[in-house]
Amino acid sequence: MEMERVFEFPHTHMDRRPRKRARLGWDVPETPKAQVELFFGQELGNISSYAPSGVPSEHTTSSLSVKGVARNGSPPWRDDDKDGHYTFAVGENLTSRYKIHSKMGEGTFGQVLECWDRERKEMVAIKIVRGIKKYREAAMIEIEMLQQLGKHDIGGNRCVQIRNWFDYRNHICIVFEKLGPSLYDFLRKNNYRSFPIDLVREIGRQLLECIAFMHDLRMIHTDLKPENILLVSPDYVKVPDYKISSRSPNSYFKKVPKSSAIKVIDFGSTTYERVDQSYIVSTRHYRAPEVILGLGWSHSCDIWSVGCILVELCTGEALFQTHENLEHLAMMERVLGPLPMHMLKRVDRHAEKYVRRGKLDWPVGATSRESIKAVMKLPRLQNLIMQHVDHSAGDLIHLLQGLLRYDPSERITAKEALRHSFFMRRSH
Numbered sequence: 289m290e291m292e293r294v295f296e297f298p299h300t301h302m303d304r305r306p307r308k309r310a311r312l313g314w315d316v317p318e319t320p321k322a323q324v325e326l327f328f329g330q331e332l333g334n335i336s337s338y339a340p341s342g343v344p345s346e347h348t349t350s351s352l353s354v355k356g357v358a359r360n361g362s363p364p365w366r367d368d369d370k371d372g373h374y375t376f377a378v379g380e381n382l383t384s385r386y387k388i389h390s391k392m393g394e395g396t397f398g399q400v401l402e403c404w405d406r407e408r409k410e411m412v413a414i415k416i417v418r419g420i421k422k423y424r425e426a427a428m429i430e431i432e433m434l435q436q437l438g439k440h441d442i443g444g445n446r447c448v449q450i451r452n453w454f455d456y457r458n459h460i461c462i463v464f465e466k467l468g469p470s471l472y473d474f475l476r477k478n479n480y481r482s483f484p485i486d487l488v489r490e491i492g493r494q495l496l497e498c499i500a501f502m503h504d505l506r507m508i509h510t511d512l513k514p515e516n517i518l519l520v521s522p523d524y525v526k527v528p529d530y531k532i533s534s535r536s537p538n539s540y541f542k543k544v545p546k547s548s549a550i551k552v553i554d555f556g557s558t559t560y561e562r563v564d565q566s567y568i569v570s571t572r573h574y575r576a577p578e579v580i581l582g583l584g585w586s587h588s589c590d591i592w593s594v595g596c597i598l599v600e601l602c603t604g605e606a607l608f609q610t611h612e613n614l615e616h617l618a619m620m621e622r623v624l625g626p627l628p629m630h631m632l633k634r635v636d637r638h639a640e641k642y643v644r645r646g647k648l649d650w651p652v653g654a655t656s657r658e659s660i661k662a663v664m665k666l667p668r669l670q671n672l673i674m675q676h677v678d679h680s681a682g683d684l685i686h687l688l689q690g691l692l693r694y695d696p697s698e699r700i701t702a703k704e705a706l707r708h709s710f711f712m713r714r715s716h
């Protein structure tokens with residue numbers, strides 16, 4: 289099976305995190321053809337479908353019959369860039385319906401553009417998928433997942449809403465409601481200052497509601513990370529910050545989102561639960577131990593990612609900042625205690641090299657002294673949380689111990705987590 293190359297970044301002592309952290313490649317299950325055609329060019333929600341189903345081609349709408357179309361002509365044809373990304377200029381049209389305002393983001397699959405929807409008279413976010421077969425196929429799966437999620441939504445399931453999709457100049461374009469910045473972008477622009485605990489609680493609750501909803505539908509997101517959680521609103525307030533950060537020693541204020549409302553995005557790696565799933569999923573920092581050890585994974589891999597995300601929101605920094613499997617496992621042991629022997633004994637042939645006599649081969653197997661130091665530097669989970677959280681620390685530590693259980697069969701479920709005492713407390 290084809291795998292995308294892993295793009296991970298070398299260690300530096302300053303900031304080991306790239307702007308957008310790429311997930312490991314994905315294995316795309318075959319999409320049944322009939323299904324793909326069925327959904328082609330359908331507008332979702334209450335606006336009727338307007339595109340003829342058929343071969344992918346430049347998407348056509350009856351531009352002359354649409355009011356104000358004189359300014360709605362198509363831009364000249366340009367070649368895609370070397371990676372298959374659509375090349376565009378701000379101010380141009382994307383079909384006669386959408387006008388490109390700005391670029392909002394970029395990921396493995398494509399670029400996300402802020403566009404004005406002339407028909408609905410609102411700003412939308414359009415993901416323009418790379419014009420390469422495997423990305424096009426994966427995009428069709430993402431559309432299918434988004435449609436399923438939308439169909440079962442009974443008011444606010446915290447998954448981004450798809451509004452429409454179409455095929456334009458060999459690029460699948462997915463139209464979404466426009467949301468605010470990702471939690472990762474927010475943290476980064478705030479010099480990685482932590483979120484207040486009450487905000488972490490609200491975000492955690494919504495995130496778990498979203499995951500519980502997906503898991504009920506037997507869907508697994510597999511790529512939960514702060515980049516894929518967007519604040520609904522970009523508004524923020526500045527509050528005094530008593531903890532002086534080494535990254536911004538002169539700043540006594542930090543930004544806090546005005547509203548805690550979030551939505552989860554990027555269902556490009558979402559899959560239905562199956563018994564035999566063992567290929568590598570998730571972006572490195574949020575990857576569960578059973579995935580790394582090749583033990584097979586299921587919905588509980590999302591729960592592990594939620595645990596890592598909640599810690600990151602409390603501290604401002606990714607919990608496991610690593611780019612390498614053995615170091616990653618050693619970091620887990622440092623923070624959470626030893627991996628259970630029964631898991632280490634069942635590792636697949638790729639992970640065998642990390643284990644020696646039923647134990648992690650650490651520090652013997654370390655690649656460098658820096659690596660050993662990076663692991664040593666990490667505190668135990670309890671200490672880490674106590675350093676950053678002033679109240680609710682006990683409840684939060686207990687919840688995290690459930691979310692970050694090594695054995696996936698013992699890991700707390702999203703529904704159980706929502707009943708945890710951490711979420712019973714009202715925000716201050």
Ligand SMILES: Nc1ncnc2c1ncn2[C@@H]1O[C@H](COP(=O)(O)OP(=O)(O)OP(=O)(O)O)[C@@H](O)[C@H]1O
Pocket residue numbers: 310311392393394395396397398399400413415448464465466467468469470515516518553554555556
């Ligand atoms: N609905 C939206 N509203 C606002 N911004 C968005 C929206 N959807 C995506 N973005 C921005 O675009 C970025 C890339 O989107 P997305 O994660 O869906 O792309 P991707 O190519 O699938 O990414 P990945 O490499 O993680 O698979 C996001 O991190 C976010 O900054």
